[in-house]
Amino acid sequence: MKYTQLGKTDLNVSRICLGCWQLSPSFWGEVPLDPWVESVKTALDCGVNFIDTADAYGDGYAEEQLGLLMKREGLRDKFVLATKFFWKFTEPSGRHPDTTHDYILQACEDSLRRLQTDHIDLYQIHSWDAITRPDEVARAFNTLKTQGKVRWFGVSNLNPEQMELYGKHFEVSCLQPPYNLLDRTIETRELPYCLSKNIGVINFSPLFRGLLGGRYKADSTIEGKRANGPLFHGEGLKIMIKAIDEAKVIAAEHDLTMAQLAMRWTLTNPAITSAITGVKKPEHILGTVKAADDVLSHKVWYQVANLFTQAKAKALAAG
Numbered sequence: 009m010k011y012t013q014l015g016k017t018d019l020n021v022s023r024i025c026l027g028c029w030q031l032s033p034s035f036w037g038e039v040p041l042d043p044w045v046e047s048v049k050t051a052l053d054c055g056v057n058f059i060d061t062a063d064a065y066g067d068g069y070a071e072e073q074l075g076l077l078m079k080r081e082g083l084r085d086k087f088v089l090a091t092k093f094f095w096k097f098t099e100p101s102g103r104h105p106d107t108t109h110d111y112i113l114q115a116c117e118d119s120l121r122r123l124q125t126d127h128i129d130l131y132q133i134h135s136w137d138a139i140t141r142p143d144e145v146a147r148a149f150n151t152l153k154t155q156g157k158v159r160w161f162g163v164s165n166l167n168p169e170q171m172e173l174y175g176k177h178f179e180v181s182c183l184q185p186p187y188n189l190l191d192r193t194i195e196t197r198e199l200p201y202c203l204s205k206n207i208g209v210i211n212f213s214p215l216f217r218g219l220l221g222g223r224y225k226a227d228s229t230i231e232g233k234r235a236n237g238p239l240f241h242g243e244g245l246k247i248m249i250k251a252i253d254e255a256k257v258i259a260a261e262h263d264l265t266m267a268q269l270a271m272r273w274t275l276t277n278p279a280i281t282s283a284i285t286g287v288k289k290p291e292h293i294l295g296t297v298k299a300a301d302d303v304l305s306h307k308v309w310y311q312v313a314n315l316f317t318q319a320k321a322k323a324l325a326a327g
């Protein structure tokens with residue numbers, strides 16, 4: 009495993025980060041716990057020292073399960089622990105965004121309790137809240153930092169203007185955006201901004217929620233809510249599988265699987281610190297970990313990028 013510094017922080021993180029969103033039954037369906045627990049331990053054995061969760065995953069369930077596991081196995085100190093807040097899900101009326109001062113302090117206490125720890129290494133705002141002033145967010149962050157409950161702060165799903173605004177009030181250490189062969193939106197603005205400011209970038213969905221894992225066929229029924237996406241069923245899926253079959257040939261020429269090629273493709277971008285992959289069983293992490301060993305050549309990177317850009321356009325037009 010290779011390690012790198014997360015932006016301007018003192019956190020030395022593995023280039024692959026383990027994501028815990030899979031413990032969110034409303035999106036992924038029921039994921040059995042035992043294989044998930046084994047996958048976290050396997051990731052550690054493979055050198056992964058970075059784990060990402062959120063209070064919203066399973067409305068606290070993912071944090072709770074991670075907390076139980078870390079406590080039982082004494083794993084807390086082995087991980088750089090990242091979590092997020094934003095969605096107030098504790099009200100019976102349903103969830104809504106909240107980044108007000110008092111709510112942040114409460115959300116952090118709740119996450120610390122569920123995670124069974126006294127500090128979070130990277131505390132991230134899950135998305136942009138249009139109706140709370142950045143200085144109010146910063147006031148809560150100052151308190152948490154002074155109390156030693158949080159070490160560094162990050163943001164997720166934000167554009168450069170939003171990061172710039174927050175950056176006037178607190179240090180934005182890290183951005184967590186989507187980035188993969190089928191979603192390259194951040195290449196134009198967010199990645200150059202983060203490079204210029206030395207803000208770490210930890211991209212989510214490097215395998216496009218599993219589609220780029222290479223295990224599906226044109227007639228597969230893909231489980232979970234992701235199946236609603238236009239590339240996950242019907243004509244869109246057929247076109248994607250054709251592109252994936254072509255990419256598998258390129259991957260094999262470089263002694264890689266499709267999942268490793270897709271993951272290595274994101275890690276080749278110099279703005280990317282770490283790619284966050286989601287796992288349900290040990291085979292998932294064992295199957296991708298090799299991606300972090302090296303980067304792709306310019307030729308292969310653009311070859312694969314073009315293949316998927318064209319396939320996506322065709323698939324969306326067909327849908």
Ligand SMILES: NC(=O)c1ccc[n+]([C@@H]2O[C@H](COP(=O)([O-])OP(=O)(O)OC[C@H]3O[C@@H](n4cnc5c(N)ncnc54)[C@H](OP(=O)(O)O)[C@@H]3O)[C@@H](O)[C@H]2O)c1
Pocket residue numbers: 026027028029030060061134164165184211212213214215216217218219220221222223267284285286287288291292293294295296
């Ligand atoms: N900040 C945000 O808004 C946000 C949003 C989404 C995710 N995230 C974070 O990012 C993490 C990763 O996102 P993601 O779950 O979409 O990541 P992903 O890595 O793109 O997709 C994960 C899925 O890929 C499949 N997979 C994993 N390893 C594989 C392998 N070696 N070979 C073949 N298939 C494999 C599995 O699905 P199947 O086997 O079921 O196909 C797995 O559930 C999340 O867990 C979460 O921590 C953050």
